[in-house]
Amino acid sequence: GEDVEQSLFLSVREGDSSVINCTYTDSSSTYLYWYKQEPGAGLQLLTYIFSNMDMKQDQRLTVLLNKKDKHLSLRIADTQTGDSAIYFCAESTTSGTYKYIFGTGTRLKVLA
Amino acid sequence: NAGVTQTPKFQVLKTGQSMTLQCAQDMNHNSMYWYRQDPGMGLRLIYYSASEGTTDKGEVPNGYNVSRLNKREFSLRLESAAPSQTSVYFCASSEAYRSTDTQYFGPGTRLTVL
Numbered sequence: 763g764e765d766v767e768q769s770l771f772l773s774v775r776e777g778d779s780s781v782i783n784c785t786y787t788d789s790s791s792t793y794l795y796w797y798k799q800e801p802g803a804g805l806q807l808l809t810y811i812f813s814n815m816d817m818k819q820d821q822r823l824t825v826l827l828n829k830k831d832k833h834l835s836l837r838i839a840d841t842q843t844g845d846s847a848i849y850f851c852a853e854s855t856t857s858g859t860y861k862y863i864f865g866t867g868t869r870l871k872v873l874a
Numbered sequence: 875n876a877g878v879t880q881t882p883k884f885q886v887l888k889t890g891q892s893m894t895l896q897c898a899q900d901m902n903h904n905s906m907y908w909y910r911q912d913p914g915m916g917l918r919l920i921y922y923s924a925s926e927g928t929t930d931k932g933e934v935p936n937g938y939n940v941s942r943l944n945k946r947e948f949s950l951r952l953e954s955a956a957p958s959q960t961s962v963y964f965c966a967s968s969e970a971y972r973s974t975d976t977q978y979f980g981p982g983t984r985l986t987v988l
Binding site (some may be wrong): 793794805807810825850854856860865 | 878917972979
């Protein structure tokens with residue numbers, strides 16, 4: 763079945779770049795999303811990329827999509843302590859029926 | 875615009891008790907969703923409502939019921955709570971039920987069943 767995988771933890775120093783990775787199995791994805799969840803809060807949409815794009819840049823955020831390898835990444839430039847959160851990737855897919863599939867989330871810790 | 879709101883924020887129940895989680899959106903969205911979030915498992919879809927007047931089961935519907943009260947409101951009911959239902963519950967909405975529409979999430983309800 764469809765699956766979205768992420769590594770569980772990432773730790774970086776303030777000012778460095780963070781790269782959070784995600785792999786997915788369903789090739790019929792339409793959009794791929796990155797959400798941020800701060801402690802005790804809901805999911806906040808950060809950015810998304812259409813499945814026929816390779817890259818999208820939005821201020822400090824860069825999303826790269828390798829459709830051949832089914833690999834999605836989120837790069838955060840100049841990472842700040844306020845970026846500490848759990849980051850979820852998700853894909854919307856039309857395989858069979860429309861679904862929104864979430865990864866398990868990557869907990870990013872930014873060290874001062 | 876408040877976006878998606880959920881009540882309550884926190885709840886503790888005893889096994890066998892019932893309760894209803896409330897969700898409302900003010901974005902005039904047609905589709906609404908209920909998810910649960912468990913550690914290491916991401917979000918799993920419980921039920922969804924593609925449009926006002928319709929509801930359908932998601933990945934983990936057992937033990938839950940839903941009501942799409944009107945276009946704005948979508949409630950989730952636990953008839954007889956079990957410890958396995960201890961989780962964080964998120965409501966979401968989207969303009970329509972299609973893969974090109976982004977889902978927007980509420981702040982969540984943290985439920986503990988003793």
